[in-house]
Amino acid sequence: SIIKTAGKRYxxxxxxxxxxxxxxxxxxxxxxKRYTVLLEPTGKYYLSLQAEISEPExxxxxxxxxxxxxxIADLAILSNGLKYPSFNSSYFEKKAxxxxxxxxxxxxxxxxxxxxxRNKRVLCPRxxxxxxxxxxAQKSKxxxxxxxxxxRRDYLHKLTTHxxxxxxxxxxxxxxTKNLQKNHHLAKSIANASWRMFRQMxxxxxxxxxxxxxxxxxxxTSRICSKCGYNSGAKPLEIREWICPKCQTKHDRDINAAxxxxxxxxxxxxxxxxxxxxx
Numbered sequence: 001s002i003i004k005t006a007g008k009r010y011x012x013x014x015x016x017x018x019x020x021x022x023x024x025x026x027x028x029x030x031x032x033k034r035y036t037v038l039l040e041p042t043g044k045y046y047l048s049l050q051a052e053i054s055e056p057e058x059x060x061x062x063x064x065x066x067x068x069x070x071x072i073a074d075l076a077i078l079s080n081g082l083k084y085p086s087f088n089s090s091y092f093e094k095k096a097x098x099x100x101x102x103x104x105x106x107x108x109x110x111x112x113x114x115x116x117x118r119n120k121r122v123l124c125p126r127x128x129x130x131x132x133x134x135x136x137a138q139k140s141k142x143x144x145x146x147x148x149x150x151x152r153r154d155y156l157h158k159l160t161t162h163x164x165x166x167x168x169x170x171x172x173x174x175x176x177t178k179n180l181q182k183n184h185h186l187a188k189s190i191a192n193a194s195w196r197m198f199r200q201m202x203x204x205x206x207x208x209x210x211x212x213x214x215x216x217x218x219x220x221t222s223r224i225c226s227k228c229g230y231n232s233g234a235k236p237l238e239i240r241e242w243i244c245p246k247c248q249t250k251h252d253r254d255i256n257a258a259x260x261x262x263x264x265x266x267x268x269x270x271x272x273x274x275x276x277x278x279x
Contacts, residue, residue, distance in 0.1 A: 067262025171265025
């Protein structure tokens with residue numbers, strides 16, 4: 001049996017029948033190969049589809065290229081001086097943390113009551129499922145976690161689509177996120193900034209829409225003066241601006257790194273310290 005669209009907001013699923021959905025317009029004249037029904041911890045059902053679709057239309061060329069340095073306070077710093085902030089999920093994280101504490105405490109108390117019934121050998125001992133307060137706390141915790149994840153993903157989609165529309169060539173750092181997260185002082189901030197997801201979205205959108213993504217070796221990008229090429233050495237993270245000792249040019253640390261990334265991406269041939277992802 002194959003899943004079918006039935007009207008604007010209905011799908012006909014084998015064994016389940018007609019199910020109301022959020023939207024089905026994009027599925028018109030689309031061959032659906034496989035589907036999976038998922039029950040999320042929030043209690044909501046989601047339908048995951050594998051379908052054959054036509055190739056998306058290519059974006060028109062703009063003749064522009066840009067280098068991007070990723071950061072924690074600002075997710076993307078462009079070589080032309082523009083900065084895009086990281087998604088702020090502090091409110092949802094705070095709420096999730098509160099409900100995580102409630103969930104842990106309630107579940108612990110329920111376990112004690114279940115164990116008490118078992119030790120007293122009561123006629124009808126209670127089970128974990130017979131208590132609903134801890135389950136409500138679990139759903140509330142999952143709801144805030146999902147809210148933060150969905151809004152972060154939406155923000156990254158909008159940002160990456162905007163960048164791919166604006167620029168024909170995008171140069172980024174070839175960062176090893178797993179290695180960076182071994183630094184326990186920065187691991188949580190790096191995870192919240194979603195560098196990995198940001199790069200993955202850029203990769204497949206550049207491939208879809210006929211643009212070019214170049215990943216360059218990040219070595220010395222924040223140390224070299226983008227004007228004269230002088231390497232002034234390593235600098236502590238708290239230093240955000242510095243003056244080149246050779247040419248006396250004042251640099252914003254992140255913008256300077258983005259310019260160096262663009263220089264590396266536009267001057268080095270593919271295969272020498274960089275990876276090219278293209279359509």
